Amino acid sequence: MALDRLFTYGTLLPDLVRPPMDALVARLTLLGPATVPGQLYDLGPYPGMVLNHGIASVVRGEIFELPQDPAVLSALDDYEGSCLYRRVECRATTPNGDTTRCWVYECYADLSRAIVIPDGDYRSWHEKKNDSSARVTLRAQHAARATSSSARGCPRRVRPATCGPTA
Numbered sequence: 001m002a003l004d005r006l007f008t009y010g011t012l013l014p015d016l017v018r019p020p021m022d023a024l025v026a027r028l029t030l031l032g033p034a035t036v037p038g039q040l041y042d043l044g045p046y047p048g049m050v051l052n053h054g055i056a057s058v059v060r061g062e063i064f065e066l067p068q069d070p071a072v073l074s075a076l077d078d079y080e081g082s083c084l085y086r087r088v089e090c091r092a093t094t095p096n097g098d099t100t101r102c103w104v105y106e107c108y109a110d111l112s113r114a115i116v117i118p119d120g121d122y123r124s125w126h127e128k129k130n131d132s133s134a135r136v137t138l139r140a141q142h143a144a145r146a147t148s149s150s151a152r153g154c155p156r157r158v159r160p161a162t163c164g165p166t167a
Contacts, residue, residue, distance in 0.1 A: 005102035009061030010047040028064035034092035041114035048107025
């Protein structure tokens, strides 16, 4: 059976989506909130998540039904399926405890210097990030992370817009 559902957790959420994807996301049918087991990271202008069934943390998002038009999933793949994300199957859990199989775009970039979003909720993180008083704290976290990463010999920054090794 083909999967006809998509779990979104970041900039594909209806209230966070930007052009040109807003028209495409408007074609998805909201089924409701859900979580998937994993870790969510701040990559600057957008988040990335890694599925992980062995940890207690979850990523919060929403499940959507995909339209019957295969061009929609193809367009989402073109947008998300760069060198940074890949579409994988996962199981999402709804607030009432039901689970459902769905697609999700998992990040497979080097996340060694990315900031973990502790509660797994990009919406609330995004609001805090855009709050002027919180920006100072987030900048300090980014700076501390960069300093500790450099000491470990990690890349100087996450490069979400490019493929290949970071410099």
